[in-house]
Amino acid sequence: MNWIDHYNYWIVIFLMMLGFYAIIASDNLVKKIIGLNIFQTSVFVLFISMGKVPGGVAPILRDDPTVLYSNPLPHVLILTAIVVGVATTALALALVVRIHEAYGSIEEDEIHEQDQLAG
Amino acid sequence: MSTLIDLILLTLMAITAIAALQLKDLFGAVMLTGIYSLLSALWFLILDAADVSFTEAAVGAGISTVLMLGTLALTQRNEKSPSHPRILPLFVVTITGAILVYGTLDMPAFADPQAPIHTHVAPHYIEKSGEEIGIPNIVTSVLASYRGYDTLGETTVIFTACIGVLLLLGIGRRREDDES
Numbered sequence: 695m696n697w698i699d700h701y702n703y704w705i706v707i708f709l710m711m712l713g714f715y716a717i718i719a720s721d722n723l724v725k726k727i728i729g730l731n732i733f734q735t736s737v738f739v740l741f742i743s744m745g746k747v748p749g750g751v752a753p754i755l756r757d758d759p760t761v762l763y764s765n766p767l768p769h770v771l772i773l774t775a776i777v778v779g780v781a782t783t784a785l786a787l788a789l790v791v792r793i794h795e796a797y798g799s800i801e802e803d804e805i806h807e808q809d810q811l812a813g
Numbered sequence: 814m815s816t817l818i819d820l821i822l823l824t825l826m827a828i829t830a831i832a833a834l835q836l837k838d839l840f841g842a843v844m845l846t847g848i849y850s851l852l853s854a855l856w857f858l859i860l861d862a863a864d865v866s867f868t869e870a871a872v873g874a875g876i877s878t879v880l881m882l883g884t885l886a887l888t889q890r891n892e893k894s895p896s897h898p899r900i901l902p903l904f905v906v907t908i909t910g911a912i913l914v915y916g917t918l919d920m921p922a923f924a925d926p927q928a929p930i931h932t933h934v935a936p937h938y939i940e941k942s943g944e945e946i947g948i949p950n951i952v953t954s955v956l957a958s959y960r961g962y963d964t965l966g967e968t969t970v971i972f973t974a975c976i977g978v979l980l981l982l983g984i985g986r987r988r989e990d991d992e993s
Contacts, residue, residue: 696922698816698820698923699922699923699925700917700918700920700922700923701820701823701923702819702823702923703914703917703920703923704914704917705823705824705826705827707910707913707914707917708827708910709826709827709830710910710913711906711907711909711910711913712827712830712831712834713830714906714909715834715902715903715906716834718902718905718906719898719899719902719903720834720892721892721893722839722892722893724839724842724843724881724884724885724888724892725834725839725842725892727881728833728834728842728843728846728881729834731846731849731850731873731877732830732833732834732846732849735826735849735850735853735869735873738853738857738865738869739823739826739853739856742856742857742860742862742865743860743923744928744930745860745861745862745930746860746861746923746924747924747926747931748924748926750861751861752861752862752863753861753939753950753951753952754863754949754950754951754952755942755943755949755950755951763939763951764860764861764862765930765931765935766935766938766939766951766952766955767930767934767935767938767955768862768930769862769864769865769952770952770955770956770960770963772862772865773864773865773868773952773956774956774963774964774967776865776868776869776872776873777868777872777967777971778967778970778971779873780872780873780876780877780880781970781971781973781974781975782974783877783880783881784880784974784978785974785977785978785981787880787881787883787884788977788978788981788982789981790884790888791884791887791888791981791982792981792982794887794888794889799889799893800888800889801892801893804893
């Protein structure tokens with residue numbers, strides 16, 4: 695087995711786990727959102743790398759019938775996913791701003807401490 | 814040649830992601846996230862996904878970065894607590910990663926023309942969309958016509974997110990102003 699065959703997938707998994715670690719292990723809420731973004735983009739990379747055809751060109755029709763096109767379907771799915779991704783990021787950031795207004799902090803441990811003191 | 818660029822860009826993306834998560838300065842981390850998005854946009858272009866590349870460069874590297882910078886302006890710029898490596902998350906992440914790597918061993922090789930993804934519905938779109946829809950860009954045909962309902966669902970999600978953001982930021986703040 696040639697290592698180049700699966701290099702894309704391994705980078706995707708590495709990025710995915712990096713984002714996952716940031717989401718579950720970092721205390722800062724903005725850092726968590728950055729981790730979420732890295733996770734998202736790794737999924738995009740996974741889909742687009744599956745759509746590649748060797749010698750293919752971008753899927754825009756040409757007059758030449760011998761031309762080989764890359765698979766357009768993953769491109770469509772990821773186009774939708776990018777826009778949905780920025781919508782979720784915007785919502786998460788709005789939540790962070792509200793949390794900062796209510797607690798004066800965006801560090802998870804400090805917020806938890808304040809909750810313990812209040813309750 | 815394009816395989817070499819592909820490998821280099823992916824490696825750069827991994828390095829940028831590590832750097833973004835290590836920085837204490839959140840401003841720098843957000844900037845590196847923008848660079849990460851831009852690198853992925855370049856990579857999409859190398860892999861023939863021109864439409865995805867434009868969208869990622871505009872939305873991922875542009876709008877996301879601006880939104881995050883706005884959040885930093887409203888909150889705080891530095892990460893406070895020192896990020897010491899945590900054992901349990903590290904363990905969970907390593908196990909998950911190992912299982913996923915095991916899963917990729919059965920996947921078709923990169924750029925394999927016989928992969929299942931290329932043998933079902935995609936050939937129909939490539940061969941027929943020109944006469945059925947009449948738009949040269951196949952991605953547009955699929956997005957707006959064959960899978961128009963998906964795009965409608967996407968619009969619903971964005972609408973919901975917009976209402977959520979407005980409720981969280983706009984209306985709540987106005988009520989506080991009235992009280993004071």
